[in-house]
Amino acid sequence: MEPAKDEASASQAPPSLEEGRHKASPKPQATITDWDGPDDAGNPQNWGSAKKIYATMVPALYAFTVLLGASVYTPGISQISSKFDVSRTAAVLGFSLFAEGLAFGPMIGAPISETFGRRAIYLISLPVSILFTMATGLAKNFATILVCRFLAGTFGAPAVAVGAGTIADIWNLQRGAGGLATILFVLAPFAGSAIGPLIGGYTIDTRKDWQWLMWVLILVAGPVWLMALVVSETSKKELLRRRAIARGHTPPPKPPTTAFLKALFVITLFRPLRMLIIEPIVSSLSLYVSFVFGVMFAFFDAYPYVFQSVYAFSLGQVGLAFVSIVIGFLFAALTSIVINKTLFEKSRKEAGPGILPPPEKRLYVSMVGSVGIPVSLFWFAWTAKASIHWIVPILAGIPFGWGNVCLFLGTTTYLIDTYKAQYSASALAANGLLRYTFGAIFPLFTFQMYSRLGIAWAGSLLGFISILLLPIPWVLYKWGSNLRSRSSYKV
Helix, strand or coil: CHHHHHHHHHHHCCCCHHHHHHHHCCCCCCCCCCCCCCCCCCCHHHCCHHHHHHHHHHHHHHHHHHHHHHHCCHHHHHHHHHHCCCCHHHHHHHHHHHHHHHHHCHHHHHHHHHHHCHHHHHHHHHHHHHHHHHHHHCCCCHHHHHHHHHHHHHHHHHHHHHHHHHHHHHCCCCCHHHHHHHHHHHHHHHHHHHHHHHHHHHHHHHHCCCHHHHHHHHHHHHHHHHHHCCCCCCCHHHHHHHHHHHCCCCCCCCCCHHHHHHHHHHHHHHHHHHHHHHCHHHHHHHHHHHHHHHHHHHHHHHHHHHHHHHHCCCHHHHHHHCHHHHHHHHHHHHHHHHHHHHHHHHHHHHHCCCCCCCHHHHHHHHHHHHCHHHHHHHHHHHHCCCCCCCHHHHHCHHHHHHHHHHHHHHHHHHHHHHHHHHHHHHHHHHHHHHHHHHHHHHHHHHHHHHHHHCHHHHHHHHHHHHHHHCHHHHHHHHHHHHHHHCCCCCC
16 A cells, blocks of 8 residues: 555655746747738738728828928028028038938838838837927028938938838739829829928918928928827738737747848848949939939929029919929829720730739830920920910929829839849839939039029930930830849849
């Protein structure tokens, strides 16, 4: 009987330290790597329409507000020049440095987005940009204005950069609603930049104080930021990480900081610069898009010069002239929708089920829009004279806005289809870096060019350059496949 008692006692004895450690620390389960299924309610693409529309509005309004912040400054250039006793060119730097900040801002946003998700960008970046906008309005010297404007652009840019990712998270871009959401998101920053002179012009006309440009911008940006407080996270990576933690799984390990920073700079700076140099597709399209973008930013200086000197417009009336460009943007959206539903859809059917057409088919929109740019530039150059009614040069903005956005939409989708997920982010970063650099530089010489060459020949110079660049999408449509086959970044 004693041995039985000992066996019973042994069976009831407390586990050893080693056994307890194994029971208290079960082997971690594998982490979650994908949605539970095609109908997973946590997938943003399965959200209800109202929630998806709201989550789309936030990045679109952010992009509108940030680009509004760039151009709303321009009607105050003359006042700032007089107030701080600097040249007009120096005063333009407040605009140019903001634009250059937009080029480098994504390098700040990328690590935040990768670590904390897209919503963190919306909550953090715009408030910091607003603080520097406030500091600009309170500046007591010109150097402070320049520094604060650059930082306002730099911290406003990340929300614009991750907005496209948010749209891709929410919508299936191969379907109608996804394509429409993409077009509307692209229109938002273009509209913001074109409406800035209108808001800024009437602000200067009524308040007579350049500082009010900053206060008006804050009044616009504040409510947009409040909208982001209730928007849901859309990043698949972040949502699955949270789900893994909630279900007791091991979240995916974060890469070492050094490896992450290296990858970041490769994708957002070094590789884009290399692609600009060695990739003919990236360099040619980036040059063309950047030139047209630079011309649009040059108009922020050219329109006041032309319409004030020839037609004696007030700053508010000069701002109204930009409405024609916005109308052109809307026509471009309609053109893109029609071409995608006809020419591109025909190419998709010819390719066969489940097969994407060659990327060159994406260039239909750019090829059509490229014609509108020189037409607009020559139209504006030779009709802006006292003997011709002011509405005629104003209407020239319609084909420019149309051609500008058509060119951008077609080239962007072409770069994405050409370089796929592996390299398209770097290709688009190269495009953005050069685009905002041109946007920063062009206004610095616009006033001098128009005053020395005259309106007709200054505008014609831009028109002749646009004719030289016009064949680029047509040439790529014909020989792009050969260039892709020899690419160092072939996918």
